[in-house]
Amino acid sequence: MSDLAELIRRMPKAELHLHIEGTLEPELMFELAARNGITVGFDSVDEVRKAYEFSNLQDFLNIYYAGVECLQTEQDFYDLTWDYLAVVHAERVRHVEVFFDPQAHVSRGVPFDTVIEGIHGALLDAQDQFSMSTGLILCFLRDRPVDEAMKTLVSALPYRDRLLGVGLDSAELGNPPSGFTEVFTRARSEGLHTVVHAGEEGPPEYIWEALNLLRAERLDHGVRCLEDEKLVARLVDEGIPLTVCPLSNVKLRVFHQLGDHNLGALLDSGLAATVNSDDPAYFGGYITQNFLDTQEALGLDQEQVTTLVRNSFAAAFVSDSRRVELETELDAIVAEITT
Numbered sequence: 001m002s003d004l005a006e007l008i009r010r011m012p013k014a015e016l017h018l019h020i021e022g023t024l025e026p027e028l029m030f031e032l033a034a035r036n037g038i039t040v041g042f043d044s045v046d047e048v049r050k051a052y053e054f055s056n057l058q059d060f061l062n063i064y065y066a067g068v069e070c071l072q073t074e075q076d077f078y079d080l081t082w083d084y085l086a087v088v089h090a091e092r093v094r095h096v097e098v099f100f101d102p103q104a105h106v107s108r109g110v111p112f113d114t115v116i117e118g119i120h121g122a123l124l125d126a127q128d129q130f131s132m133s134t135g136l137i138l139c140f141l142r143d144r145p146v147d148e149a150m151k152t153l154v155s156a157l158p159y160r161d162r163l164l165g166v167g168l169d170s171a172e173l174g175n176p177p178s179g180f181t182e183v184f185t186r187a188r189s190e191g192l193h194t195v196v197h198a199g200e201e202g203p204p205e206y207i208w209e210a211l212n213l214l215r216a217e218r219l220d221h222g223v224r225c226l227e228d229e230k231l232v233a234r235l236v237d238e239g240i241p242l243t244v245c246p247l248s249n250v251k252l253r254v255f256h257q258l259g260d261h262n263l264g265a266l267l268d269s270g271l272a273a274t275v276n277s278d279d280p281a282y283f284g285g286y287i288t289q290n291f292l293d294t295q296e297a298l299g300l301d302q303e304q305v306t307t308l309v310r311n312s313f314a315a316a317f318v319s320d321s322r323r324v325e326l327e328t329e330l331d332a333i334v335a336e337i338t339t
Contacts, residue, residue: 003302003337003338004295004301004302004305005292005295006337007302007305007306007333007334007337007338008288008291008292008295008305009091009092009288009292010092010333010337011092011305011306011309011330011333011334012092012093012094012309012326012329012330012333013088013091013092013093013094013095013287013288013291013309013312014093014094014095014096014097014274014309014312014313014315014316014326015088015093015095015096015097015276015277015287015312016096016097016218016241016243016274016276016312016315016316017099017220017221017243017244017245017274017276017277017278018084018096018097018098018099018276018277018278018280019099019100019101019139019169019278019279020080020081020084020098020099020100020119021064021067021068021071021080021100021101021104021279022064022278022279022280022281022282022283023080023081023083023084023087023279023280023281024067024068024070024071024080024281025083025281026042026045026048026049026281027045028079028080028083029048029067029070030045032070032071032072032076032079032080033070035076036070036072036073036076038069038070038072040066040067040069040070041066051063052251052282052283052284054251054252054253055253056201056252056253057171057172057173057200057201057252058171060251060252060279060282061170061171063282064279064282065104068101068104068105068108069108071105071110072110073114073118074114074117074118074121075118076118077114077115077117077118077119077122078118078119078121078122079122080118080119080122081098081118081119081121081122081123082122082125082126084280085122085123085125085126085130085132085134087286088286088287089126089130089132091286091287091288092288093132093287094131094132094133094326094329095132095133095134095313095316095318095322095326096132096133096134096135097134097135097136097137097164097165097316097317098119098123098134098135098136098137099137099139099167099169100115100116100119100136100137100138100139101139101141101169101170102115102116102138102152102155102156103140103141103144103148103149103152104141106152106155107144112152112155112156112159113159116136116156116159116162119136120136120162123136133318133322135164135165135317136162136163136164137163137164137165137166137167137193137195138152138153138156138163138165138166138167139166139167139168139169139170140152140153140166140167140168140169140180140183141169141170142168142169142170142171142172142175142177142179142180142197143170143171143175144170146179146180146182146183149180149183150182150183150186153166153183153186153187157190160190160191160192163192164192164193164317165187165192165193165194165195165217165317166183166184166187166192166193166194166195167194167195167196167197167220168180168184168195168196168197168198168210168214169197169220170197172197172198172200172201172202172206173201173202176202176205176206176209177196177198177206177209177210177213177214177216178209178213180214181213181214184213184214184215188215193217193317194214194215194216194217195216195217195218195219195220195243196210196214196216196218196219196220197219197220197221198210198216198219198220198221198222199219199221199222199223199224199225200220200221200222200223200224200249200252200254201252201254202224203224203227204224204225204227204228204231207219207222207224207225207228207231208231211234211240216240217240218240218241218242218243218315219235219240219241219242219243220243221242221243221244221245221249221254222235222242222243222244223242223244223249223254223261223262223263223266225242225266225271226262226265226266226269232269232271235271235272236269236270236271239272239314240272241272241273241274241311241312241314241315242266242271242272242273242274243274243276243315244263244266244273244274244275244276245275245276245277245278245283245290246258246261246263246275246290246293246294247277247278247280247283247284247285247289247290247293247294248277248278248279248283249261251282251283251284252283257297258293258294258297258298259297259298261294261297261298263275263294263298263300264298264299264300264304267304267307267308272311272314272315273308273311274308274311274312274315275287275290275291275294275308275312276290276312277289277290291305291308302334302338306330306334309330310327310330313326313327313330
């Protein structure tokens, strides 16, 4: 193993773009389906994995929501979340901010409290057992009615102390951020952080809307920002982080192959890019695999790799003292490996 690969495996990490429903591995899907008496439409784990070939975001969402159907009880949501946390703990993820999509569950008749209690319970156990700092971000489905998003936010407010922020996800094309301006204004008034999926399949104009109307503190994906020089200048000037998901971008055909990815160009432009796994059960790798594969494909050097990690610490919604802890651990690992 090269020194750089060893550094990637051993360095502390923060994951800021992770959909908990997208961590549903086929093995757990079948287990939950059997537990809840649900037919998943596949005969085997291998058959499910073969279905994980997508030509675009919508193809992925179709099978993604089929998996979501298996999640019914508080224990289901706990098991889903705990399995992810156990995997990334072994990969030295020290901080994670988890996205969840309550509309995808409430619309199926699963109570909101069932969803959040299960996820939150696993996050608490990870804090206790792994010393992992965690946060929970409620995402609105942009391809569903805006009034439904507002109702979802209102229903979540009794659990305000368990929420770090709100986000906007699901099918981007034809669903611009502007429609959710009022929802995000209300969320900010409740003291919630704001993040927005923009500039993955959607154009740079969606990023402008996310900044100007939704006042996004972070952009999820954002890779198409390079098409607009003025936009890049603003993102650099304001230090707006991008939570980039390289393997996801290739799997969903945003880039034809990993060697075509613009992550290096994002860094060269001075943008605060980070590396994340998005929906790792579907896209071929958790956060360490994203780092390893992307470093190799793009020839990223040690400085670029550590910059990506430091960017994630800076972009995380954590206390200054926690940020210092993460930075100090990274410095120690870098020193150990490079001396």
